Amino acid sequence: MSTIAVAGGGIGGLASALALAARGHDVVVCERSPEFVELGAGIQLAPNGMHALDRLGLAEAVGRIAVPVGELRFMDGVTGEHVVAMPLDRRYRDRFRNAYVVVHRGELYRLLLDACRSRAGIELRASHPVVGYAHEADAVRVLLADGASLGADALIGADGLHSAIRAQLVGDGAPRDAGITVYRSIVPMERVPTELRHMSVTWWAGPGRHFVHCPIAGGRFLNLAPSAENAPAETFSGVSVPASEVLGEFGALCESARRLLELGADWKAWVLVDREPVDGWTDGRVALLGDAAHPMLHYAAQGACMALEDAVVLGDLLDCPAGWFAARLGRYNAVRRERTARVHRLARDSIALWHAEDAAAEARNKTLSAMSPAELYDFVAWLHGTREFAGSPSVTPAIQDPAENSAYTLGGRLDPTETPNPRTPSRSPRSAAAGSPASARSAGTYTLGGWLEPAEDPQPVTPPRSPRNPAAGPLASPRSTGTKESPKTL
Numbered sequence: 001m002s003t004i005a006v007a008g009g010g011i012g013g014l015a016s017a018l019a020l021a022a023r024g025h026d027v028v029v030c031e032r033s034p035e036f037v038e039l040g041a042g043i044q045l046a047p048n049g050m051h052a053l054d055r056l057g058l059a060e061a062v063g064r065i066a067v068p069v070g071e072l073r074f075m076d077g078v079t080g081e082h083v084v085a086m087p088l089d090r091r092y093r094d095r096f097r098n099a100y101v102v103v104h105r106g107e108l109y110r111l112l113l114d115a116c117r118s119r120a121g122i123e124l125r126a127s128h129p130v131v132g133y134a135h136e137a138d139a140v141r142v143l144l145a146d147g148a149s150l151g152a153d154a155l156i157g158a159d160g161l162h163s164a165i166r167a168q169l170v171g172d173g174a175p176r177d178a179g180i181t182v183y184r185s186i187v188p189m190e191r192v193p194t195e196l197r198h199m200s201v202t203w204w205a206g207p208g209r210h211f212v213h214c215p216i217a218g219g220r221f222l223n224l225a226p227s228a229e230n231a232p233a234e235t236f237s238g239v240s241v242p243a244s245e246v247l248g249e250f251g252a253l254c255e256s257a258r259r260l261l262e263l264g265a266d267w268k269a270w271v272l273v274d275r276e277p278v279d280g281w282t283d284g285r286v287a288l289l290g291d292a293a294h295p296m297l298h299y300a301a302q303g304a305c306m307a308l309e310d311a312v313v314l315g316d317l318l319d320c321p322a323g324w325f326a327a328r329l330g331r332y333n334a335v336r337r338e339r340t341a342r343v344h345r346l347a348r349d350s351i352a353l354w355h356a357e358d359a360a361a362e363a364r365n366k367t368l369s370a371m372s373p374a375e376l377y378d379f380v381a382w383l384h385g386t387r388e389f390a391g392s393p394s395v396t397p398a399i400q401d402p403a404e405n406s407a408y409t410l411g412g413r414l415d416p417t418e419t420p421n422p423r424t425p426s427r428s429p430r431s432a433a434a435g436s437p438a439s440a441r442s443a444g445t446y447t448l449g450g451w452l453e454p455a456e457d458p459q460p461v462t463p464p465r466s467p468r469n470p471a472a473g474p475l476a477s478p479r480s481t482g483t484k485e486s487p488k489t490l
């Protein structure tokens with residue numbers, strides 16, 4: 001019997017505890033907060049996230065709290081034009097073998113927590129901030145803020161964006177400020193005009209800003225989340241802001257979008273941050289997971305899904321004696337890094353797609369509106385359709401260790417039947433300037449990228465080394481050079 005410590009009791013930490021306990025390990029979850037609780041609003045779960053929950057034994061319970069989404073609707077937030085919608089109906093569910101849903105974050109967390117509480121072998125310790133770790137001969141010592149420590153056979157750092165374990169393992173300093181503020185409010189659905197009620201996740205795209213909303217809590221509330229590239233002077237998180245600030249930021253949007261924003265009250269604001277992807281997340285018997293490993297902008301709506309996927313893969317790989325943990329954690333890292341880095345790039349690339357203006361926005365609309373549901377499905381197949389959560393086979397070596405005779409099957413490869421049709425986007429007559437470097441936002445040179453990247457070749461993993469950990473370093477990729485520098489792709 002092995003003991004595995006998990007630093008952080010968020011979605012990723014609790015999911016890992018479930019996955020590891022299911023393999024017969026004792027798990028101690030050390031959470032710094034005095035209570036195990038998660039607030040917050042809606043969270044989207046694509047079929048890959050639902051499949052991970054299924055693997056954790058929670059599919060039925062999640063099904064009871066989930067609101068199936070009818071479509072992902074993309075609107076031009078300036079003209080009000082309905083550009084395109086990806087139906088999430090039976091065709092989608094048949095193809096990806098699960099639904100696309102929205103759940104209340106607090107309700108999802110409660111399910112994970114209840115499952116942990118009722119599973120033998122999981123111990124939940126609140127008010128236990130972890131500050132670091134020390135290697136021992138055949139174990140790891142988990143260092144706590146009060147000077148106490150805990151011996152374990154492995155440590156999983158699931159302590160989020162500002163992870164103490166990452167600080168020691170990677171040492172890459174503070175997160176990167178994306179220069180974007182996201183505002184959030186929740187509105188009772190009865191206050192929403194009937195003609196603006198849709199069981200969809202809706203994007204209103206505008207110049208330098210966009211607005212997403214979706215129903216949550218069984219459709220009883222509408223979750224509003226507008227974002228603006230307004231280069232905030234300092235980083236803040238969850239601060240109250242007056243409605244007038246929000247309405248001022250989004251005054252250029254069309255009437256329907258503004259009517260919805262005007263319903264918002266008790267607005268809170270966050271400055272968006274992420275980190276550059278790194279190649280190495282492990283140090284012997286210590287590994288990172290979820291936002292501690294690959295913090296990304298929330299624009300792909302996949303951070304929690306990735307944490308859930310991580311947990312499932314971790315559980316599969318740590319189905320072994322403690323003496324194999326270090327090697328297996330290295331495999332977990334190898335299996336997961338390319339997929340999570342690709343989602344990270346997708347989230348950053350979404351900014352260019354959603355925040356385009358003028359000719360670039362017209363070209364985007366023209367391209368998107370010409371796409372059929374099947375074509376849209378093709379483009380998300382690599383993300384929504386995977387059942388094994390592993391990275392690209394072309395950069396991830398075959399996971400087979402004859403000595404241990406314990407393969408982790410590589411999934412996530414593009415099924416030949418799912419290879420999408422490359423499209424050459426057309427330009428509108430007014431987008432003649434597209435391609436000029438003069439105005440990157442208003443006249444980008446288009447390739448299908450970001451959300452609509454059909455068959456992107458994985459970038460080679462040749463990172464520079466971090467001084468703190470020779471295994472770690474940014475995943476060099478032309479697409480991951482930062483929000484402001486991202487090439488304008490559609």
Ligand SMILES: Cc1cc2nc3c(=O)[nH]c(=O)nc-3n(C[C@H](O)[C@H](O)[C@H](O)COP(=O)(O)OP(=O)(O)OC[C@H]3O[C@@H](n4cnc5c(N)ncnc54)[C@H](O)[C@@H]3O)c2cc1C
Nearest residue numbers: 008010011012032044130159160290291301302303304305
């Ligand atoms: C606005 C927004 C919308 C999002 N929408 C979606 C979505 O629709 N779909 C989706 O899949 N994802 C979404 N995400 C991303 C998702 O919320 C995160 O990726 C996910 O919650 C990460 O989970 P985690 O457990 O790795 O980290 P966290 O949720 O950050 O949990 C970390 C835990 O560790 C604890 N902790 C921190 N430091 C220590 C320490 N030193 N010692 C002990 N404990 C510690 C914290 O208190 C916390 O409980 C969204 C994110 C944002 C910001």
